[in-house]
Amino acid sequence: MHVITVLILLSACVIPATLGLYEDQIGKFDWIQRGIGNVVLAEFESSSSSAETGQARRLVVATEQNVLAMFNTKNREIAWRHVFESGSLGKIETLRVRDGDASVVTGNPPLLRVFDLHTAALVRETQMMMPFKFELEYGKRLVHESDGSITVAHLTEGAVELIRFSSTSGTKMAQQHTFEPWITNTTQCELSSTVLVCADASLGLLLSLPLNKLPTNAKDQGAQFTSVSLQSVGVTVPAPPPGEVVSDCPHIPAALTIHRVHGSHQHLVLKGSSSVLLYCSAGEVTVIPGGAAGSLSTALSLTSDGVLYTVVQDRQAVRISGFSLSSGSELVSRSLSVELPAADGEAVPAVRHLSVEQYSRRGDGEIAVRAFLVMEDHSVHLLAAPGLVWSREEALASILVVEALDLPVSASAVSMHDHSLHTSGIVGSLVQRVRAQSSAVLTWLAELLEGSLSGSGTSSSSESQAVLNRDPFNQHKLLIVATASGKLFALDNWTARVVWSSYQPRVRALPTGKMLLYLQRTVAHFPHPAQMALVAMQQGNCNAVVYTFNPLTGEPMTGGLQLLPYRVSQASMLHHNDDQFVKPVMVVDTELGVHIFPPSCEASAVLPHKDVLYVTMRNTTHLSGYSLRPSKPGALSLTPVWSSYFPPGVITGVFPKRSGDRLHSSGRVMADRSVLYKYNNPNLAVVLAQGHDNVNKNVLSVYLLDLVSGAVVDWISHRFVSGPVHVVHSENWVVYTYHNDKARRHEIHSLELFEGPTQANATAFSSLASLPQAPIVERQAYILPHGVQAASHTITEKSITNKFLLLALQTGGIAQIARWLVDPRRPLSSAGPREEGLMPYAPEVPIPPTEIISYNQTLPRVTGIFTGSTGLESTCIVFVYGLDLFFSRVFPSKMFDVLKDDFDYNLISAVLIGLVVAAIVTRKFAQRKALNQLWK
Structure with a gap:
């Protein structure tokens, strides 16, 4: 017994103290919200058997983010999901659900995968015998899966390639490559089980190619396209609005579209000014009578008993009507009418996809209907006879920009x-x-x-x-997010609840794939309400759009949604505010025109500071600097100051410091008690250029550029390096990650800049003043054990606490790394500098499990990490967004300003009471002693 006790005591002494999360703290100060993304395909489980056994409890969906998932139709929860490879390698082309399995065709080259619906296990996969196609020759791919075969169509400029594979072995069964000069990137094509159908608006033709005539060997003659006019099938091409459509805009809605009908391998819907229903059989395309009435929507669903369901919308009202294809009459008993939730006065977005399930009610045996809707704002809804069953906001899986708002x-x-x-x-x-x-x-x-x-x-x-109320430590905030669908949300950072949402159908991401969100006025200026501005691009002509709104309520403010007649080249928020406490947003168009939002800020916040306002314009290989000095009232203009070329290749990113970044200490104490002053240049930016050198190697060049003077402070070139590159720029240091192709590992490079033992200007930094000497640049590289999806750093109110790096690892964890672990001044030998807290150099950066702030939660497809300060100097809030949402708090220097959760209040109360009693008693004794001394 004594031996066991001694062993337990020794074990307790050997086990080191951990900084990890206690089990009872999971979910106390953090939350996670799972998502799947923009749904493009959906199937109810076993629609054929559900009419006999009741409604299906499972719904299988495939998304634009290459996710295959299954919903529980009772509670909208995700039963399971599979996240495939990103890009064309994991794109889901088809989805079929039958006999308890879900089969999808993904990848480049195509790969057939079959999953068990109950266990989510991979049952079988078959690789199609087809070479990998690069992006330049990839073009547009159409895939159709039928019983025993998979047909793939590759459409490029002036050519089409058709291949039929065996779904069991992956071998080629038939192949044809034809040159068709009328095929362009605007040609609309779709693949049915028997026919490839194309519609060309410029030619006014509907063309079809029968798949049953594909040659199985070199001697067979290939199939040929046959054409009919669009007018003969009852479709006219709408004329584009004058001055609205620009040819080089990627967000132009097609004037003529062709889509598959859900639930059918042989029906297509062709939509122009009107819509028609096409039936493809035996290599021919025929028009179903009555389909040219123009009442059909692109969201159609066809059941096995020949009932066609279509959607009709009227603001918040959505009606799903069923029509018999044989008789053309409406089946009133199989229709649904539902009011969808929407903001006051707003219409619900258009329905983009419809999946309908028919089942037999257990009580009376009548046929009932359930419908799954996918909207243009990426939200999904399940409808049944009583009304709306549940909804999910999948737009939150495509967040582009985040901003935190302090509550009043x-x-x-x-x-x-x-x-x-x-x-x-x-x-x-x-x-x-x-x-x-x-x-x-x-x-x-x-x-x-x-x-x-x-x-x-x-x-x-x-x-x-x-x-709507602020907590004592200002940790309760609203997270204002803008998504790729044009929908804005306000999230409660404590509960993940959606406070408000607003859908703007004309808003799309900028050419860089991002939107710009600026907090122009906070809640601190009562009675003026808070104000935010969103800068994005219009759908249809790619011109600029500025949306001004109240971030507390989501209501538009003065100006609201402004559709502008020019394109955005750059946008930024100025640091000076007007008499209404509004910081103006400056937008520079492609013609170097300067625009201020709101315009009333021009006289009070822009012109008085025009001599110190500089703008940096970027194209593929050059950066140019401009000044607003020649501006006059009512006529803001730019004059060029400098221009620089950054080889090799293309500029892939410009990373200035974060707005409001503070430097608490201007120097660093050395081992000999001298001070090494930091190079704190607020105008410094990191410029990345990626390309190839003379021997065709991947080259990454990193430039440190002063955006005011155009001077290159320092630069470094990396060979055999590929992306993605993630940059963190703060104070006087820069950290970026990349993949070393030669060593086949992930690395992190650290730079730190110093002025030297003397400081040129202790009050304010000027980019136009010359320094006595060039800045001292310390650099060092380290090895990371995992790849990085996104990177950021902690931020606090006064920047007193230590800085931590936050890395979203490819393994799914969110790691916090102390910056001193990647300090470039870590000595390589014992003869190096011996400063306090400066460890000897080690090439590997350890990431222990206790430094994973997401503990056992896996976060795939992370696109960004947002950090914000709170009222506590020790606390930094962290919001990770991507396919999933994760919120937590980190304490870079521990919670030095807050009592711990296990603080012993009883003990401190007893000590304080004892001290008070002792003070009173000793005071009495001291008074008595003094009185006795006086009597003596």
Whole structure:
């Protein structure tokens, strides 16, 4: 017994202390929300058998983000999901659900994968015998899976290649390559089980190629396209609006579209000014009578008993009507009418995809209908006879930009901190303070009594009210996000609840794939409301769009959605505000025209500071700097200052410092107690250029550029290096990650800049003033154990705490790495500098499991990490977005300003009471002793 006790004590001494998360803290200060992305294909489980056994409980979907998932139709939860490779390697082309399996065709070259619906296990996969196609020759690919075969069509400029594979062995069964000069990138084509159908708006023709005539050997003659005019099938091409459509815009909606009908391998819908339903059989295309009436939508679903379901929308009302193909009459008993939730006065987005399931009700045996809708704003809805069953906001899986908003203080806090009380004298201030405190206590008691009487009935209202109030430490915020679909959300960072949402159908991402979101006015300027501005691109002509709104309510403000007649070249928010506390947003168009939003800020916030305002313009290989110095009232203009070329290849990114980045300490104490001053240049930016050198090697060049003077502070070139490159730029240091192709490993490179032992200007930095010497650049590279999806750094209110790097690893974890681990001044030998906290150099950067802030949660496809400061200097909020959403808090220097959760209040209370009692007793003894001394 004594031996066991000794072993337990020794084990407790050997096990080191951990900084990881306690099990009872999981989900206390963090949350995770799973997503799947923009749904493009959907199938109910076993539609054929559901009419006999009741409604299916599972719904299988495939998304634009290359995710295959299954929903539980009872509670909208994700039963399982598979995240495939990104890009063309994992793109899901087809989806079939039958006999308890889900089969998809993915990848480049095509790969057939079959999964078990119940276990999500991979049952079988078959590789199609086809070479890999690069992006330049990839073109547009159409895939159709039928019983025993898979047909693939590759359409490039002026050519089409058709291949039929065996779905069991992957071998080629038939192949044909034909040259067709009429095929362009605007030609609309679709593949049915028997025919390849193309529609060309410029020629006004509907062309079809029968698949049953594909040659099986070199001697056979290939199939030929046959054509009919679009007018003969009852379709006219709508004329584009004058001045609206630009040919080089990628977001132009096609004037003529052709889509598959869900649930059918032989029906297509052709939509122009009107819509027609096409039937493909035996290599021929025929028009179903009645389809040219123009009432058909592109979202159609056909069931096995010949019932065609179509969607009709009227603002919030959505009606799904069923028509018999044989008789053409409407089946009223199989129709659904539902009111979808939407903001006041707003219409619901258009339906993009419709999946319908028919099943037999267990009570009376009648045929009932359920419908799964995918909207243009990427939201999904399940409808049934009573109404809306559930909804999911899958637009949150495509977030492009995030901004945090401080919440306003409560009314009681405002009254207690009212500065007007100081002018009413001591007695008046005391009376007002007592009134405010009493009002706060009465309000709290009323809320407590109301909650106890109504139970959980007022939980939602109290939660909604709590969203609009700031907590004592300013950790409760609203996360304002903009998504790729043009939908904006306000998320509660404590509960992940959607406070409000607003859909803007004309808003799309800029050519860089991002949107720009600026907080022009905070909530600190009462009675002025908070104000935000979103800068993006219009759908249809790629011109600029600026949307101004109130981030607390989501309502548009003065100006609202502004559709501008020019394109965005650059946009930024200025640091100076006008008399209404609004910081203007400056937009520079492609013709170097300068525009201010709101325009009223031009006279008070722009012109007084025009001599110190500089703009940097970027193209593929050059950066140019401009000044606003020649600007006049009502005529802002730019004059060129500098221009630089950055070899090799193409400029892939420009990374300035984050707005509001603070430097707490301007120097670094050396081992000999001298000071090495930091090079704190607020105008410094990191420029990345990627390309090839003379021997065709991958080259990454990193430039440190002053955006005001155009001077290159330093640069470094890496060979045999490929992306993706993630850059973190803060204070006087730069950290970036890349993949070393030669060593076949992931590396992280660290740079730190210093002025030297003397500081040129201790008050303010000027890019136009010459330094006594060039900045000292320390650099070092380290090895990472995993690849990186996204990178960021912690930020606090005063930047006093240590900086941590936040890396989204390809393994799915979010790692925090202390910056001193990648310090470029770490000595290579014992003879190096011996500063406090400077460890000897080690090539590997360890990432222990205790430094994974997402603990056992796996986050695939992370696109960004947002960090924000709080009222506590020790605390930094972290919001990770991508396919999933994850929120947490980190403490780079521990919680030095907050008591711990396990703080012993009883002990400290006993100690304080004891000290007070001891002070009183000793005071009595001291008084008695002094009295006795006086009597003597």
